[in-house]
Structure formats: C-alpha cells, structure tokens
Amino acid sequence: MTTARRSTRDAIVGAALELFRERGFDGTTMRAVADRAGVSVGNAYYYFSSKDELVQGFYDQLVAEHRALALPAMAGHTDLGERLGATLHAWITAAEPYREFAGRFFAVAAQPGNPLSPFSPDAGPARAAAVELYQEVLAGSRVDPDPELARELPELLWLQHLGIVLFWVHDRSPHAARTRLLVDRTVPIVARLVRLSRLPVLRPLGRQVVDLVRALRE
C-alpha cells in the first residue's frame, strides 16, 4: 500500500531530523535513526540509499521556512537594498536552529556529484525555486537596471546568496553576527552596482558579466 510506504518514509525522515537537531549529523547513527523510527537499519536503507540522502529532509524544510519568512519581511519595501537585506536576514533567521551542524550538511552538499549540490542536475527544480525568489525580490523593487543585466540578475543575486551561505557556514560568532554584518555591508554595494549599471562607463562591464553568465550556462 502506498500510504504505508509514505508513513514509513516519513517516520524515518522525522526521526533523522530530530536526531540531527539533538546530536548533530556525525553524532547520529543510522541505527539510532532506525530505532527511533521503529524500523530496522536495512529498512532505512530501502528508502534512503545513504545517510547523506537523509539531509534532503532538512534542506526542504529550510527552503520552505525561508520563503515563509522572506515574503512578509520584504512586503511593503520597494528599495532593492531593503528587500535584498530582508531576504538574506530571513535566511539567517530560518537557518539559526541548525547552525551547529549545518556545516556538515553543506559540506556534504558541496561534494561534486552529490545530488544535493546546488549545481547538480538533480537540484534543478530546487535551484529554479531559489532563483525565482530573487526574481520576486527584484520585481517588487523600483529599480531600473540595464535591461540586459536585468535578465541575469535573479541568478546573480542567488549566487550572492550562496556566497553568504558559504560565509555563514564558517561563521562562529554568536547569533551569526558576522554574517549579518556581511549582509548589511554587501547589500548596499550590490544595490549601488545595479543602480550604476545604466551608466555609460559601466555598460561594457555589465555586458561582460552578462556574457560570462550566459557562456557558462552553455
């Protein structure tokens, strides 16, 4: 029965998330996950082909929480910098509970070939959803960048997001204060660059950036 299948699966991923939060990724054993889910080790492997794959559950939850926090936070603002800042701070807030062990998670995802890697084909839909959020960040702001650049901007902003995440993962300061500082300082730079992109002196630069992004997309 397919509903039995679902519930076993959910029990496993639920147990995994609980244990990850309690003891971190390395401190969680597959035996413990299986125990708490009330199944055998082998059964856990029937649904998830590796311990790494259990991380997908964490990932999905984080994306959903980020979106839920980001949209209301930027609503009402029309300044690109404000909207961008709200979105990035929302991410830091959403990720806060997982801070201690998220480093291991992202290290796993950073592994080339890993399906969780944001650059892997498997992560295509997840990536598209993330880029779309930045599309919305832009759409709600009264900003008028160079039109060619505008088309690539959502993806570029998502790249900025990845960079911030990378920093956050290594940030050991309380409440991720350094990452928040990085956001507060980076956002005006990006906003200014976008604003200046119409300037004649900067047009060739913008074109170079656009060409680069397109060339890499193949």
Next chain:
Amino acid sequence: MTTARRSTRDAIVGAALELFRERGFDGTTMRAVADRAGVSVGNAYYYFSSKDELVQGFYDQLVAEHRALALPAMAGHTDLGERLGATLHAWITAAEPYREFAGRFFAVAAQPGNPLSPFSPDAGPARAAAVELYQEVLAGSRVDPDPELARELPELLWLQHLGIVLFWVHDRSPHAARTRLLVDRTVPIVARLVRLSRLPVLRPLGRQVVDLVRALRE
C-alpha cells in the same frame, strides 16, 4: 631519533599520495596506506590523527607546484589581466592530475572547523603565502588602483581564486575547459574594475568594499 621520525612520516604521506592518485580518496584505506608505507595502522594514526589530515600532503604539493608554474608564466607581462590570467591558468594546470578526486579533498577542507579550511586559524600561514602570490601579481603590473583599495586587493584577488577553485571542483568538462572559460571572462572584468576604481563615481563603491573587508577581519 628525529630523522627516523621524519622518514616514517614521509613514508606514510608518500604512500598516501600514491594511493590517492591510484584509487582516489574514498578508494584508499588507512590499512592500505599503512601497508604500502610498511608500518602498522596504529602507527599511521600516531603521525596523522585522521585520514583527512593526510590530505595536507596533497595540499602542500599543489601550492608548491602552482607557485613554480605561476611565477615564470607571468614574468615579462605587465598587464594586470595577463598576469592574473597566467596565475589562474597555472593553478588549473597544476591541479589537473588530481582532478578526479580533488573534489573530495576540497569538500573535506570546506568543512568548518577543519584545519585544512582556508579560513581556519591553522591555515593562517598557508593563506598568507597564497595572498602573497597575488601581491606579486599586482606588484609586477603597471596598474594604479585607488590607494585604499590597493591595500586590500591581494586578499580580494585571492578570494577570486577561491571562487574559481570552487567552480573547478564542480566542473566536469574535459580539460576543465569551462573553468578556463570562466577565468578568461572573469579576469578582464576584474582588471577593468581595478582600473575604474579611481573614477569619482566609483570611489564610494570602492570604499564600501574596503570597509567590508576590514570589518570582517575584525
């Protein structure tokens, strides 16, 4: 005797490097490393407290090879873009033999708290050496950036280098062609930005960047 100590250590790291090249990181077992080095497993752990730590050997070798390739490659050039491109292409060339499994290596290093991480305190000297190479890239070029920016530029170029490495790790194209494309497209952008940094419109932007870097250094 300290020379015996050295030679055991070298035997282990040598065996590890051989095996890494033959079978990759995951395919290499500590038992195999110990065997080939002619010592016991326990002894390998006496010198290296984990399998990850053996990667340091690979890392050191790569840095040395990069420097050896980069210096002659940029000699004679005075254009910043040319020097930067030569340095980055030299890195890709030096890293080529390790391409298949370097992904695993950098994933290990990317783990927060790992002493191999470029941002860890343990890696301070290694980082300083890397930044210094970009100091040399700048020193040999006739370029005249905004003076405040100039002081932070070596570190910023090193950050660019890290970004390229990150891309390379995920690049599956033959001969890392896509990474080379990225270098060829990124370098002119960076060179142009540096050149434009003296422009009055861009001064505030440059200041923001400089402030950011300094704030994050604490």
Next chain:
DNA sequence: GTAGTGTTTTGAACACGTTCAAAGCCCCGG
C-alpha cells in the same frame, strides 16, 4: 651493565555506514 623514562610501534577491538540473502506481507487470478 641496569634501571628508568620518554618515544615509537603494534594489532586486536570497537563503532559505524552499508550490503544482501532471506523472510514476511499483500494482493490477485484461478
């Protein structure tokens, strides 16, 4: 020489991620 002390080396033992042959379960056609 011998005893004492610190360093190096050993290999069995442990805990973990992962695999796999076998068993259990469910449902359908006869």
Next chain:
DNA sequence: CCGGGGCTTTGAACGTGTTCAAAACACTAC
C-alpha cells in the same frame, strides 16, 4: 482456498576509520 509474484522488512555480516593498552625501542644516568 491456493499459489505465485512483487513490494517491504529484517538482522547478521562486511569493510572501514579510529582507539588503546601493551610491547618494543632509544637514551640517559648511575
């Protein structure tokens, strides 16, 4: 009811990274 074919589930077994108490060794002081 029976038999068979696919899902699911099991837990013992394997190979791995890592630990540790004990042994071997090197040196010094007497």
